[in-house]
Every structure is written in C-alpha cells, then in structure tokens.
Amino acid sequence: MDGAHDLGGQQGFGPIEVDSVSEPFNEEWEGREWGMAQCALTPELTIDWWRHCRELILPEDYLTRPYLDSWAQTDFATYIEAGWISLEEADHRGSLIEVDEPLDLPPTVSVEDILKDERNHAVRYHKVVESKPLFSEGQNIVTNKEGVAGHTRLPRYVRGIKGAINAYHGTHVFPDLSAQGKTTHQHLYSVVFACADLWPETHNSKDKVFLDLWESYLTEA
Amino acid sequence: MDGAHDLGGQQGFGPIEVDSVSEPFNEEWEGREWGMAQCALTPELTIDWWRHCRELILPEDYLTRPYLDSWAQTDFATYIEAGWISLEEADHRGSLIEVDEPLDLPPTVSVEDILKDERNHAVRYHKVVESKPLFSEGQNIVTNKEGVAGHTRLPRYVRGIKGAINAYHGTHVFPDLSAQGKTTHQHLYSVVFACADLWPETHNSKDKVFLDLWESYLTEA
Amino acid sequence: MTNYDAQEVVRIHQELRERLPRDPASRVEALEKILTEKGLVDPQSIDAWVEAYQDHIGPKRGAHVVAKAWNDTGFKRRLMADAPAAIDELGYLGRATGHLKVVENTTTVHNLVVCTLCSCYPFSILGMAPAWYKVAAYRSRAVRDPRGVLEEFGVEISNDIEVRVWDSTAELRYLVLPQRPDGTEHFDEDALANLVTRNSMIGTDRDLKVTALGEG
C-alpha cells in the first residue's frame, strides 16, 4: 500500500533531533510496551501481518505518535482482529474483562532466563528451496513500476528504477503473502541503486543505496 | 518536492466525513483568515510561491491542522520571508510591532465594492506565445519519471505513466519556475490517463483521470 | 521583498511551530492583529469579505448557471465553449474562475472534481469549498477509488457509466454540469436552480431529486 509509513525520500520533515537521548527507554511506558511485545501470548500471526497492521494506523497518527506507542496501537488492533480482546474491553481499560478459557501462560521469566534463551529468538526466515535464482550477481535489473494494494516491501522510491544485483541471500519468506497469512518463500537479493537514478537533485552523486528485494519485485533490465 | 501535500493515491486516510457541515465558515476564524487573504497588502509574490510555502509546512502539521489554518501559517511564513514582519513580532502577537514606513492601504471596501469588482479578480494565467505546441489532441505521451526538488504540479501518482492528450489549453504560466519568482509560459494540455494504468487494484476499471499538465512534464510515447 | 528562499521558509515554519499558539483561532487572531497594527489590512474590509462569501457568493450562483444551461441551449453552447465568458454574462466571473471549464454528465459519463495537490476550487461560482473537499481522505482517494468515494456520498454508479475524475493541477477549475432530472420540463430557471445541489456541481452527487415545488 502507498501509506504514510513508506517514508524513503519523502521531503519536508525538517532536521533530525540528533541528540534526543536517555535510551534505552525515554519513559517508563516504553519499557513496558517493549517488554509486553516480547513475552505476551499472542494469537498466531506473522511478523508481516503485524507490520501491515502498523502501516494501517491513520497517517496523522502514524506521523505524530511515538514509535513504541504505535506498537501498542498495533498490538491492540491485532488482538482485537483475532477476537482475543474486544473493542469494549479496550474501551473500559480492563474493567470489563471476560476470560472465556484461560490460556496456558508460561512461567515467569527472569533476566537470566532471557539472556540464556536469547539465541533461540534469532528467527531465520530463509529456507532451502529447489528452484534456481533467476538473477546472478552483477546482473542489471529493473524494479516493478507498480505497487501492490496490500503489504509489500518494495518501497515507492525504488519502483520502476534500474539497479543491479549486489548479492544473493537465498530464499526468504515472501512478505506480501505472509502479511495475508500465507507462508511462501522466494529468492531474495541485495540490490544496489545509484542515488543519481533515484532523485532529481543527486544526478552528480556517486553514492549508492542498497535494498534487499524479493525476486518477484524484479525483472531483467 | 515529494511532500505530504502530494496526496493523490495515498492510502490509509479512512472514510470521508461527508456530512461535515455549516459552510461557508465553520468557525469565525475561518472567515477572518479568508477575508485577510483577500484584502491584506502582501509583498510581491506568485501564487506558486505561496503554494510552495504551504507545501513546506511540516508534514505532521500539514496533515493535522485545518485547511484555513494552513493558510494563516503560510501567510505568516511569506510575510516573514519577505521581511515584512519579523519572527519576534509573530511571537509577541502584535504587541511589539514596529512600523518602518506605513504602506498605502487602499480604502475600506464594502460588500457592494467586492461584488462589483469581483470580475477583475478572474486572473488569467495564459498568454499568446509564438512557439507551436509539441503535442496535438489524441497523441500518446508519457509523463516524466522524475520529480523536481522544488515546487511542481506533476503529482507523484502520474509520474512515468502513459496517457494521451485530451485537449490543448494554450500557454500558461509555468509553476515550477513561477514558484522561484520567474514568470515564463509553457504550453498546457489536458491529459487523460486510464485508472487501469495508475493503480494495481484497478486493472479492470474503464474509469479515467484527467490532469492539466505543462509541456515539459511530457514526452512523446 | 520576497526572496523565494525555500530553505528559509522551512526554518520559519519550524520557528513558528514553537512560537505561535496551537489553536487556529488564536493564530488567525494574532495574524490579524499584526497586519492591522502594521497597516497592512483593514478589519472592516475583512468584515465585508466575510459577508460577501457568507451571504452573496456561493453555490446558488453555480446552480443558476446549471439551470440556465438546461433551459437555454444558446447559453449552454457558450458555457461549454467558453465558461468564463458565459458566467460573466451572469455577473459571476471572479476569483479562480478565469479558466473555468464545464464538464457534462450524461447517461454514460459521470464527472468528479478534486485537487490532489492543494484544494483548488472555483470560488466565485461555488463559494467556499466544503470541509470534505479539503481533507486528505477525499484528496487522496478521489483519483484512486472514485466509485468508493461516491459510495460514501450515497451515490451508486452502475458499471456501464464511465467515471471521469478531474484533478485541478493547473489554473483551470472545473464545474460539473449535472443531468437535468426528468419531469422538470415546465420548471422555470428558479425552480430548476433549486434542484441543483452544491455536491452535484463537484460530482459527489448525481441524480438530482425533483420535489413538487422544485425545492431540491
């Protein structure tokens, strides 16, 4: 979708507050949201569906609300869409909760558990499939001119642009379909674009932009 | 520029409040802003520069503030940029005003004056120039793939798209340069695009979109 | 003197963001106060402008143009060929109508007007634009999903009708000439004008209702 989230190359946002500090959490609620996102039970969903739900936040909210607040908004939306909590329950902030069938919540974790277990959360999205990649390193390609109506990871600023294959990454879960709950795999490439080919004011630039793009986003140039 | 103002085809804004009423002015300040825009003395500027200044409002403000409020913001900006009022004066909301050399303010107008004089405000932006238009009715064209860094009236959603000349409008002031204070004229055309060529989800549509585009936005298809 | 310095304007917008009050009424009040004290505007002239667009210049003018076009084939011919000249006959030429263009609905064509880049509108003939015309939801979707937009306005467009969207990207402004409803053969211009809704002249209304007294 052509949404407010697709920010690459959008102009007018002004300077970056480079000194915005007090990480990791600027405010307490940021830590709570982060922690919840790590350990709450969630309905079965894909990361791409969750991302799409975040993209579907109204543009004026997407651009004005803090980052982790948009996570909370997205969590609410995915729980409600899956029927795990109701709009009324959200509305009453917990005072009206009905628990149908209690779920099996895992035991409390400690910091030690988290640190010990962390490597198991290095999710791998690739898979060996039989088909051969269509493109090889160095080959010239052109990206699709058109977007898709739903979720996609081909940003608007690199649509219909000539680039070249920088590297082959193997086959990875294809996000456009994963966002619809369908797990398929596709060849993934690192693709390099000349800044000069992207923006009217950078025609003399020799800088480059690299994106990781799936095979169906590309055709031979 | 690729700014927040370039809204054609952007997704995610939700339903239109079709019944939002009490026009012409929903609130008193809207009338005041409208009236000011009609009769205040302004530094010499072009409509395209004023539009560009409106486009330069921060995206989060552009998308969240009421329409005529964005006019007020733009007026402030154009007066300040031209040195007619200072940031400090804006800050103090009038209490610190310094008037260097009083300008010749026209006499108070009445409603009758306005109605009588209105036809003189039908600004004509065209001009007879000697060059012949490059394209003729029915001819296929393709729009520029690239935008420009400054002001332009070729929206992002019709860049790099095939269309056809629907009609020739004569030569009109070219906005890209007018926004920089340079008045030049260029052939202007009504160009028709098939919806099917614009959006991934409308491939079966027979609907059409018409835009008025300047000659340098187009090349022969 | 205007320097046409975009970078400077970005900086000014950012400064103003911090310095100006957040509510629009106070901001506009501040602007009026400053311009008045500077001698750049006359508050009484503003009053007159408000009254002009409150009470005199509005969609009734457009409705009159439409009714006359229905009733007077000579006027309609002139209107379709050169709309500014035709509306000037009625005293309606003015702000943003110097390059007016009229587009006609037929049994097989429906027209819809939008301005995706700002919110251009033919002021002198339709008055102030309605709120919905200026919001991002309308501006973004009118060119992508015009039928969906029309549905929200309660207008169902059958598949055999072609929708034509006019995006006002230049100084041309568009007025939709809606279809004359059946059963109005004996209506005079005033009665006809009463049937014409503001939305029908922008294209978010299509089938005009006929009432006994011609009051739409």
Added chain:
Amino acid sequence: MTNYDAQEVVRIHQELRERLPRDPASRVEALEKILTEKGLVDPQSIDAWVEAYQDHIGPKRGAHVVAKAWNDTGFKRRLMADAPAAIDELGYLGRATGHLKVVENTTTVHNLVVCTLCSCYPFSILGMAPAWYKVAAYRSRAVRDPRGVLEEFGVEISNDIEVRVWDSTAELRYLVLPQRPDGTEHFDEDALANLVTRNSMIGTDRDLKVTALGEG
C-alpha cells in the same frame, strides 16, 4: 484467530482512536492491564524484559564485536562471512540478528543504515534503537540526502568517499564496522570497545576518537 482482514483493522484503528486515551503512558497501561487480567501476560516477566534491555543487551555488545574484529583477523573473517555465527560465539545471537550482515567502512567507503518502511534494528546486538533512528526525518532523508543527514550528526564526508546506504527492507539487519582509529595498536579488546560509539555502528558517526584511557 487472526483473520488477516486489513479492512477490519482499519475500522479497529479508527474505533481505538476515539476510545483509547491520547497519552501513550495511559494507552500502554491499559494494554498491560487488559492482557494481565486476561492471563496473557505476566507483569513480572515484563519487568525482567525491561531489565534485560536496560542493563544487559545494548550497544556494548556491538562494540565488543567491533573491537574483536579489529583485534582478531580470524574472527573478522568469520564475522564478514557469517555474522550470526560469529556473534553467536560471543553469546550475542538473538532477536533480529538471525540474518545479521556486517558492512565495513574503509578509507573510500562509508556505510549508513536505515529502515525506511518501519524501523528495523538489530536488537540483540545494539539494544533499543535511538529515538532519532525511528523518526520520519531520519527515515525519509537517509536514502535521499545521506551526506546532509551525516552533516547534522557533525560528520563531514569528503567527496572522494562513497556513501553506501543500507535500507533494511527484508529480514537482514546491518551492523557497520567502523575503521579502527590510528594509535590504538596496543589497546586490548576492552579498551578498543570503549572507543566504539553506538552511532558509529549505525553509520551516523565515522572517525572514532581515541582517549588516553581508551574511553571514547
């Protein structure tokens, strides 16, 4: 059950807009309260997660990786060839680093990392992303005007250096390997790690400063 119904989610977002409190703290508090009462989350586990990312998992890990790569050519070779396996040697493999890729700065190349579509970040090795990494100003401009962005961070890139911007559009995450500063030949890994700033591993810092004690 997740139905993957985007239209429904749009409706939910709009409803929530009216129903939820406007300040983020209250919204997140409401979410925690609801999930806790539903038995979907354990507040004590949240505490542990906060502590983990407050005190243990952060940019010091990345700095250790960088220092080791400078100091140990075998490790560097393994890191450049298969970063997840190499950081796993140090116990740092985890969230969002299953497809980590290291890109190396040289005298002629500078690397900068961004995620224009969301704000992807290699959590298990750099901890929480800094605020600036997640704002529209950085996400929009890093791919269009990387040198301008770097200038805002006080980093001047001479014209003979090529800037490479890595937009994390898939599940790969990027870690910049900054150049080892001169005069650090005798520094041990701890002292080297102290020189490495978080920003230098994202690419918004370039020339690392050497202090007497190796405290950067």
